[in-house]
Amino acid sequence: MTLALLALAIGAFGIGTTEFVIVGLLPDVAADLGVSIPSAGLLVSGYALSVVVGAPLMTAAGSRLPRKTMLIALMAVFVAGNALCAVAQDYTVLMAGRVVAALCHGAFFGIGSVVAASLVAPNRRASAIALMFTGLTVANVLGVPMGTALGQQLGWRSTFWAVTALGVAGMIGIAALVPRRQASDPAGLRGELAVFRKPQVWLALLTTTLGFAGVFASFTYIAPMMTEVAGFPPSAVTWLLILFGIGLCAGNALGGRAADRDLMPSLYTILAALAVVLVIFVFTARYPVPAAITIALFGVAGFATVPPLQTRMMDKAQGAPALASAANIAAFNLGNAIGAWLGGLAIGAGLGYTAPSWIGALLAATGLAVAFYSGWLDRAARKVRPGGARPAMVSEVPGPMGGR
Numbered sequence: 001m002t003l004a005l006l007a008l009a010i011g012a013f014g015i016g017t018t019e020f021v022i023v024g025l026l027p028d029v030a031a032d033l034g035v036s037i038p039s040a041g042l043l044v045s046g047y048a049l050s051v052v053v054g055a056p057l058m059t060a061a062g063s064r065l066p067r068k069t070m071l072i073a074l075m076a077v078f079v080a081g082n083a084l085c086a087v088a089q090d091y092t093v094l095m096a097g098r099v100v101a102a103l104c105h106g107a108f109f110g111i112g113s114v115v116a117a118s119l120v121a122p123n124r125r126a127s128a129i130a131l132m133f134t135g136l137t138v139a140n141v142l143g144v145p146m147g148t149a150l151g152q153q154l155g156w157r158s159t160f161w162a163v164t165a166l167g168v169a170g171m172i173g174i175a176a177l178v179p180r181r182q183a184s185d186p187a188g189l190r191g192e193l194a195v196f197r198k199p200q201v202w203l204a205l206l207t208t209t210l211g212f213a214g215v216f217a218s219f220t221y222i223a224p225m226m227t228e229v230a231g232f233p234p235s236a237v238t239w240l241l242i243l244f245g246i247g248l249c250a251g252n253a254l255g256g257r258a259a260d261r262d263l264m265p266s267l268y269t270i271l272a273a274l275a276v277v278l279v280i281f282v283f284t285a286r287y288p289v290p291a292a293i294t295i296a297l298f299g300v301a302g303f304a305t306v307p308p309l310q311t312r313m314m315d316k317a318q319g320a321p322a323l324a325s326a327a328n329i330a331a332f333n334l335g336n337a338i339g340a341w342l343g344g345l346a347i348g349a350g351l352g353y354t355a356p357s358w359i360g361a362l363l364a365a366t367g368l369a370v371a372f373y374s375g376w377l378d379r380a381a382r383k384v385r386p387g388g389a390r391p392a393m394v395s396e397v398p399g400p401m402g403g404r
Contacts, residue, residue, distance in 0.1 A: 004119055005128060007173030008112050009135035011075055014166035015105055016139025017147055018082055019047060021163070022098070024148030025156045032156065033091045046095055047102040048333050055106020055330035059323045060193075062107070067115050067322070068178045074104040074111070075171035079164055086160035097160075106333070109133075110326025113310050115178065123260055125314075130256025130307040137252050137303060141245035145238065195317040195324050203374040204313045204324075205331045210367030211271055211309060212335030213342070215302040217360035218278055219244070220340040222295070225353040230291040240295055247299020255304030259311050264375045267308040271368040274301040278361035282354045306332075312374075339363065 022029070022043050030040040058077075062070040081101025088094035109132075116132045117125040151159035195201050218225075226232045226240055258266035277297050284290035310328055317324030342363075343356030 004177045004179065005116055005131045007170065007177040008071075008116055008132040009138075010166065010173050011071070011078075011108060011170030012112070012132055012135030013139045013143055014135075014163055014170050015078060015108060016136035017143030017166065018078075018085075018101055018160070018163045019105065020140060020144045021147035021151070021159055022047070024144060025151045025159060028151060028156045029094070033094065035091050039091070043095060043098050045337070047098045047105075048337055050099045050102035051105045051333040052330045052337075054103035055110060055326040055333075056323060058103055058107035059110055059326040062111075063323070066180075067111055068174065068180060070111055071108065071115065071174050071178065072171055074108045075167055075174060077101075077104040078108070079167040079171065082160050082164040082167060086157045086164060088157075106326045106329035109136075109329045110324075111322050113314065113325050114321050117311075117314065119179070126259035126263070126307040126311045127253075127256040129310050130252050133252055133303075133306055133310075134249065137245065137248040140248055141242055145242065193323065195321075196327075198316060200316040200374060200377065201313070201324055203370055203377075204309070204316050205328060207267075207271075207367050207370045207374065208309045208313070208328050208331040209335040209338065210363050210370060211274070211305050212332045213339035214274060214278065214335075214360040214362075214364030214367060215305075216336045216339030217343040217363060218281065218298070218339075218357040219302070221343050221347065221353055221356050225285055225356075226291060226295075229285050229353050230288050232288060232291075240292060243292060244295050244299040247296040248303040251300035251302060251304035252306060254300065256307040258304070259308035263308055263311060263315070264371070264378070267305070267312060267371050268368060268375070270301065270304045270308065271364055271371060274305065275361045275364040275368065277301045278357045278364060281357045282361075285354050285357070 026040045026043075029043070030036060033040075058074065062073065065073070078101055081097050081099070081103070084097030084100060085094055086097075088097055112132050113129050116128040120128040147159045147162065150162060151157075222240065222244070223234075223237045226237060227234055232240065255266070255270060258270070277294065281291075281294045281298060284294040309332075310325065313324055313328040314321045339360065342359050346355035346359055347353060349355075
């Protein structure tokens, strides 16, 4: 089963690389295609918005397909989108390629989370999800810097050809290593949609959106914060981002293990830690060494949220988790956009480059309050059951998707 998870992680690595590598290639793309840097920057926004739209649509469209087949099809869409980017001779075609590649993003991580959880024992689900998401974290540490360097040396199109090759490798790995027992969702599309009538599903989505908005409110503006406030030279930003990426990898693993032990208390603790680290960052951002240490801790706290947030959604959408899980990936990306927008508003209002960290802390704290309310509803539901009986948790439900 570890090899099957590795195949999913390779797909995640390719998707994570193509999402963020464009940031390092913006000047090259803008110069080659004759557009402005702000216009080239819309290639980032266009991708994110396509993830938000594509996650539920692609998952719904493939609801009757076996999950393994759907994952292979999604990787095929990813390969096609990046190949289109690689041959693009103008901005419109490049944007179209970005949109096509983004359509598979949310559905891949959503369905992939369900598949990863089904490959392991119930008490290892969050760790299995974390292992798949390791591909995304490693993409930030290695894929993006290496892709940027490749594009700068051989032209930006070479980066998209390399990512296309990664997509092919992921597709072959999934076809060869993921077990065939990955059936289609028994609930069907109607059952998948029905889970959105549950208030707890919407609370889980809101918690995800607020938590990751807190991360990106600050992270989006790390570069100017470190150069203008901490006093780092621009050349140091790459290494600081690698340090942040190492924190992401550590946080992803720690969040998975913690969620396997005790899901909701772990989620409370991680969101609280994220809010505290962001408050600390406001003050340490003025000094180079403390700022670098805080960036690493920020990475740990920021990505430790992912496994418990994704596992929580799957718990609340039990019986029909695929579409809700994909919607949760869309919520992560929506949080990215909201956080970056609010942080930019603060800077534009003249509040300084550390103001986004205050906003991030407030967003994370609000997400924590929503999580507490969701947990309180769980406890209240247990008390009102006839005879005070505790309701069955997912871990008590037989079948491959059993878990907390």
